[in-house]
Amino acid sequence: AQSVTQLDSQVPVFEEAPVELRCNYSSSVSVYLFWYVQYPNQGLQLLLKYLSGSTLVKGINGFEAEFNKSQTSFHLRKPSVHISDTAEYFCAPDTDKLIFGTGTRLQVFP
C-alpha cells in the first residue's frame, strides 16, 4: 500500500521568503502525486499534480513541485510567499482514492 509522510506539521515563514514543504512517499509501483491546498474556512483545491513526463510540475499561485524518484520525494516550493499563501497543504499519492498526508500548515507573517 502507498503512504505519504509530510515531515513538517507547521512551517512559519516571513512574507517574500522562499518556502519548501516536504513530502516523501513510499511505493513499489508507478506513482501519481498531488498537492492540495485548503485555505482557511474553504474546501480543498488542487494545487498541482504529477502524472508523468517532466519531473518539475508547476501549479497555481506560483507553486511548483519536483518529483524525485530516487529520493521518493515530491517537495512543494515557492520562491517568494505571500500572506495569502497561509493555508494547510496536503500531499497525496495516487490510486483511485487519495491517501492524504497529515498536512503542513504554512503560516506567512508580514
Next chain:
Amino acid sequence: GAGVSQSPSNKVTEKGKDVELRCDPISGHTALYWYRQSLGQGLEFLIYFQGNSAPDKSGLPSDRFSAERTGGSVSTLTIQRTQQEDSAVYLCASSLERAPYNEQFFGPGTRLTVL
C-alpha cells in the same frame, strides 16, 4: 457550473442519535468520495463510489457508518448511534471518472459535533 455542495454545513447532535450527511456532486461526475477531517489528524478516506456502486468501502471506521448513492448523483453518508469520536468535518469530492487521472473537486464539508 456549480461545484460540489454539502448539507448541512454544520450539524450538532447528541450522542446516540443518527445523522445523515448529504453530498451533491458536480453534474456529470461519475466518481464520488467521502473523507473525514479530524482535528490534528489530517484527512481520512472513508468510501468511494463509481456510479451507484461502492467498490471500496475499506475506510468506513465501523458498521455504524454507511453510505449510498442514488441515480449516479446525490450521496448520503449515515452515521448511526453517533459517538463523540465521530466529531469531525466530513468532506465529499467528485471527479469525472476514477482518480488519479482526474482531479477531485471538494465540497466545503459538513462539520459534525457530537455532544
